[in-house]
Amino acid sequence: QLSENYYASTCPSVELIVKQAVTTKFKQTVTTAPATLRMFFHDCFVEGCDASVFIASENEDAEKDADDNKSLAGDGFDTVIKAKTAVESQCPGVVSCADILALAARDVVVLVGGPEFKVELGRRDGLVSKASRVTGKLPEPGLDVRGLVQIFASNGLSLTDMIALSGAHTIGSSHCNRFANRLHNFSTFMPVDPTMDPVYAQQLIQACSDPNPDAVVDIDLTSRDTFDNSYYQNLVARKGLFTSDQALFNDLSSQATVVRFANNAEEFYSAFSSAMRNLGRVGVKVGNQGEIRRDCSAFN
Numbered sequence: 001q002l003s004e005n006y007y008a009s010t011c012p013s014v015e016l017i018v019k020q021a022v023t024t025k026f027k028q029t030v031t032t033a034p035a036t037l038r039m040f041f042h043d044c045f046v047e048g049c050d051a052s053v054f055i056a057s058e059n060e061d062a063e064k065d066a067d068d069n070k071s072l073a074g075d076g077f078d079t080v081i082k083a084k085t086a087v088e089s090q091c092p093g094v095v096s097c098a099d100i101l102a103l104a105a106r107d108v109v110v111l112v113g114g115p116e117f118k119v120e121l122g123r124r125d126g127l128v129s130k131a132s133r134v135t136g137k138l139p140e141p142g143l144d145v146r147g148l149v150q151i152f153a154s155n156g157l158s159l160t161d162m163i164a165l166s167g168a169h170t171i172g173s174s175h176c177n178r179f180a181n182r183l184h185n186f187s188t189f190m191p192v193d194p195t196m197d198p199v200y201a202q203q204l205i206q207a208c209s210d211p212n213p214d215a216v217v218d219i220d221l222t223s224r225d226t227f228d229n230s231y232y233q234n235l236v237a238r239k240g241l242f243t244s245d246q247a248l249f250n251d252l253s254s255q256a257t258v259v260r261f262a263n264n265a266e267e268f269y270s271a272f273s274s275a276m277r278n279l280g281r282v283g284v285k286v287g288n289q290g291e292i293r294r295d296c297s298a299f300n
C-alpha cells in the first residue's frame, strides 16, 4: 500500500532533497526533463515501477540494454543517481530508487512548467531486470488506438490515462527512424502519410535529410522545452509526430478528449496528474517484497 507520507518518520526531507538534486541537474541540461519522464514510463511498464530499468549488466542483457530502452537519454539515469546519492547521505538505506524516480519524474514536469501533483511513496526496488522481458511491453510509435489501449489496459490504465500520458510528448525529441515510415514510401500511391500536414511533412523530411543516425527532431514542434497543451493542438492541426500520436486525433474514440485537452490546458493538467498517479501504481512491490537498493544500478 503506497502513501504520500510514507517516509514521514524515516526520511522527512526526502521530497526536498530529491527536488534540489533534480533542479541542480536540470539547470545544467534541459534534457534532464524529457529523459527522466520517459524513463519513469519505461520503468513502470516493465516489471512495474521498481527501478528495474536502472540495473547495469556486464553481459548487456539487462532491461536498459533492450532495443526500446537504448534511446533512453543518459541524463535520466544520471538524475536519479545524483538524487539517490543526496538522499543516502541523509537517510541511508531507507528510500527506494523506484520512489526517487517517481519523485524526480514529478519534479521535472514542474520544472518545465507543468502541473504540481502529489506522489505516492513506498515502492520497493525489484530483483529482476532482463532485456528479454521488455519485448512487447512498451508501445511502438506505429501503433493505432486499439493497440495503444490494449497495452495501457494491460497495466490497468484507461483510455483517458493513455491520452493524457501521451501528452508527455509535449517535451523532448525523437530519432528520425521512429517516424520515417510516414515520410517515405508510406503506400503505393502516397509517399507521405496523408493524415500529416504536408508542410510539416516537408519540414521533417528536411530535418531528417542528415544521414547521421543520431539526428533528432522535437516531438512538439512548437514548444519542446515547455510542458503545455500544444501537443494536443498539434494533433488537431495534423502535426503529430508519431503514428501513435496522430492516431489519437484521427480515431473517433479518442478525438473528443484530444480536442478538450487542446482547448483547455487545465483539463489536460488534471488528467495528466491523475494518470501519473495511476502509472506510479503499476505493478509496485511493497512490504517485504524486493529490496531497498543501495546503488540504483546494481542489486544489493
Ligand code: HEM
Binding pocket: 033, 034, 035, 037, 038, 041, 071, 072, 073, 139, 140, 141, 142, 143, 148, 162, 165, 166, 168, 169, 171, 172, 173, 174, 175, 176, 178, 219, 242, 244
Ligand atoms: C502512447 C504510447 C507511446 C509511444 C508509442 C511512445 C513512443 C516514443 C518514441 C518512439 C520516442 C522517441 C525515442 C527516440 O527515438 O529517441 C518517445 C520519446 C519520448 N516519450 Fe514516448 N511514447 C509513448 C508514451 C509515452 C509516455 C506515457 C510518456 C511519459 C509519461 C512518454 C514520454 C516520452 C518523452 C518525454 C520522450 C522524449 C525523450 C527525450 O527527449 O529524451 N512517452 N516516445
Ligand SMILES: [Ca+2]
Binding pocket: 042, 043, 044, 045, 046, 047, 048, 049, 050, 051, 052, 053, 126
Ligand atoms: Ca520496472
Ligand SMILES: [Ca+2]
Binding pocket: 170, 171, 220, 222, 223, 224, 225, 226, 227, 228, 229, 230, 231
Ligand atoms: Ca510543449
